[in-house]
Amino acid sequence: MLIKKPADIKSSEITPESVYKNRRDFITDGSKLMLGAALAGSMPSIASAQSGASLMARAPASMRRSAPAAWWSGKFADIKSAPRSGPYYTGESLTPYADVTRYNNFYEFGMDKDDPSSNSGEFKADPWSVEITGEVAKPGRYDLEDILKPHALEERIYRLRCVEAWSMVIPWIGFPLADLLKRFEPTSKAKYVEFETIMQPETMPGIRSRTAIVRWPYREGLRMDEAMNPLAFMAVGLYGDYMPPQNGAPMRIVLPWKYGFKSIKSIVKINFRETQPHTTWNDLQAQEYGFFANVNPNVHHPRWRQDTERRLPQTLFSRTRIDTRLFNGYGEQVASLYEGMDLNRYY
Amino acid sequence: MRKLIKPLVFCLALLPFVFLLLRIFRNDLGPDPVQELSLETGEWTLRFLLIALSLTPLRQITGQIDFVRVRRMIGLFALFYASLHFTVWLTFLLEFQWLTIFEEIIERPYITIGFCAYLILLVLGITSPKAMVLRLGKNWKRLHRLVYLAAILGVVHLLWILRIDIGEAVLYGSIVFVLLSYRFLRFLWRRRKVFPIDL
Numbered sequence: 001m002l003i004k005k006p007a008d009i010k011s012s013e014i015t016p017e018s019v020y021k022n023r024r025d026f027i028t029d030g031s032k033l034m035l036g037a038a039l040a041g042s043m044p045s046i047a048s049a050q051s052g053a054s055l056m057a058r059a060p061a062s063m064r065r066s067a068p069a070a071w072w073s074g075k076f077a078d079i080k081s082a083p084r085s086g087p088y089y090t091g092e093s094l095t096p097y098a099d100v101t102r103y104n105n106f107y108e109f110g111m112d113k114d115d116p117s118s119n120s121g122e123f124k125a126d127p128w129s130v131e132i133t134g135e136v137a138k139p140g141r142y143d144l145e146d147i148l149k150p151h152a153l154e155e156r157i158y159r160l161r162c163v164e165a166w167s168m169v170i171p172w173i174g175f176p177l178a179d180l181l182k183r184f185e186p187t188s189k190a191k192y193v194e195f196e197t198i199m200q201p202e203t204m205p206g207i208r209s210r211t212a213i214v215r216w217p218y219r220e221g222l223r224m225d226e227a228m229n230p231l232a233f234m235a236v237g238l239y240g241d242y243m244p245p246q247n248g249a250p251m252r253i254v255l256p257w258k259y260g261f262k263s264i265k266s267i268v269k270i271n272f273r274e275t276q277p278h279t280t281w282n283d284l285q286a287q288e289y290g291f292f293a294n295v296n297p298n299v300h301h302p303r304w305r306q307d308t309e310r311r312l313p314q315t316l317f318s319r320t321r322i323d324t325r326l327f328n329g330y331g332e333q334v335a336s337l338y339e340g341m342d343l344n345r346y347y
Numbered sequence: 348m349r350k351l352i353k354p355l356v357f358c359l360a361l362l363p364f365v366f367l368l369l370r371i372f373r374n375d376l377g378p379d380p381v382q383e384l385s386l387e388t389g390e391w392t393l394r395f396l397l398i399a400l401s402l403t404p405l406r407q408i409t410g411q412i413d414f415v416r417v418r419r420m421i422g423l424f425a426l427f428y429a430s431l432h433f434t435v436w437l438t439f440l441l442e443f444q445w446l447t448i449f450e451e452i453i454e455r456p457y458i459t460i461g462f463c464a465y466l467i468l469l470v471l472g473i474t475s476p477k478a479m480v481l482r483l484g485k486n487w488k489r490l491h492r493l494v495y496l497a498a499i500l501g502v503v504h505l506l507w508i509l510r511i512d513i514g515e516a517v518l519y520g521s522i523v524f525v526l527l528s529y530r531f532l533r534f535l536w537r538r539r540k541v542f543p544i545d546l
Contacts, residue, residue, distance in 0.1 A: 095378070099378035102377070102378075103377060103378045107511040107512065111509075111511065111512050111514070111515075113377070113379070113382075114377070166379055206511075209512050209514060211512055211513050211514035211517050212511060212512045212513075213511065213512065213513055214512075284510070284511075285510075302455065302456075303455065303457065303508070305447070305451075310381065310382075312379055313377075313379075314378065314379060314380060314381065315374055315380060316371055316376065316381065316439070319381065319439065321442070
């Protein structure tokens with residue numbers, strides 16, 4: 001005989017994940033606070049020596065994301081914090097988490113700056129795999145878990161300069177791009193590397209639009225020596241938390257010396273090649289968007305002056321306008337890549 | 348009842364401005380408020396311009412005279428929002444650096460076009476009082492046909508800013524196209540009625 005047993009707990013009585021997580025955060029934050037207070041003055045470094053606790057920045061508890069898959073939480077349990085000096089760090093004030101995640105250009109999700117955050121709720125970052133093709137010894141399709149496995153995560157605080165003349169300061173979580181690319185053993189023929197963004201039309205309204213004048217998927221590319229530069233970063237999170245879809249979940253590149261559009265999001269394909277790849281913006285309007293797209297205050301874009309930038313967030317009556325620096329201030333690290341090149345021609 | 352139409356339309360037309368003011372004071376314009384203000388005021392200019400252009404056809408189709416009684420006011424609101432748009436650009440984006448402003452108007456085609464459209468609206472606004480209508484006589488109508496050009500320039504200005512997806516420009520552009528075609532067809536139709544043999 002089959003007796004239907006009612007569920008032990010009514011679904012209405014189950015505490016939502018976000019609520020109990022908040023509570024835990026509250027408890028741990030509180031105990032850390034007490035511990036910190038007890039140790040203040042004498043040994044201030046102990047509290048921050050705990051793994052992860054020493055990160056420069058944490059997403060606000062109420063906005064924290066859940067892991068795309070179970071294995072992610074282990075990955076994020078131990079993150080090396082940014083050193084307090086050098087190119088992987090800046091003392092400039094961080095752009096708040098809410099602004100970093102609500103002011104985005106990700107045209108697959110829509111044209112307006114708040115479209116990516118409001119339209120990306122259905123986006124699926126799991127399961128995820130990346131296809132490696134071209135001039136490499138180890139081509140193939142790799143699961144994201146296998147791609148990330150050998151890489152320890154670290155925090156880096158970079159300036160991000162958009163070609164639209166605004167900029168942010170963002171604490172990314174990730175690992176050096178070079179470490180990843182080397183694993184596939186590029187051959188001597190690999191002079192360039194090409195990246196492709198996912199096409200998920202069912203979750204990306206921008207791709208479904210009939211008035212789009214672009215051919216998806218979004219493509220970007222780098223010269224091999226640019227991709228191997230230690231500044232080039234593969235990011236899987238920000239503010240100590242998993243990457244939100246609007247910022248390029250689950251994995252995107254960050255190239256702080258180039259205009260933002262070079263830092264391609266939600267990567268599903270990496271292709272190593274002998275010739276310079278086609279890139280989306282360069283194909284669309286070559287006189288406006290060069291292949292290199294290095295931040296350069298002396299080369300004006302036909303639409304936007306590039307000598308200054310609006311540092312976000314702003315309010316109408318306190319507007320931070322700062323001078324844009326060549327290579328976004330990372331000249332010491334990357335200027336040698338372009339030695340002897342006419343930057344007016346190769347913009 | 349009829350007396351209420353003008354004040355009512357006036358209040359409605361002022362609403363977008365009131366909402367913008369509220370957003371300014373509540374600090375609700377997002378991390379890049381200058382950009383947001385610039386986009387909002389630009390878009391409302393275009394909307395009011397299109398509303399102004401559709402009032403005459405609406406009167407002709409419905410026979411309701413009230414539509415044209417608010418035409419001048421709607422046109423002036425287009426000028427009002429255009430002035431806000433221009434002021435935001437001048438003060439917040441270029442911070443009154445006159446040399447830069449001059450350079451921008453000349454060197455960036457989309458700004459040149461937008462500026463021309465604004466100059467047209469300004470001239471139309473200045474010549475909109477009844478006294479000017481009487482003074483200009485027949486030329487007033489000719490001068491005010493420039494509003495069609497302003498609308499076309501406005502759409503081109505928008506098209507030039509858009510990238511990746513030109514949806515918005517297609518929408519506004521097709522409305523302008525329909526409104527202008529209506530006038531052209533009507534013109535042909537009426538000419539045929541007056542000179543049926545010549546045509």
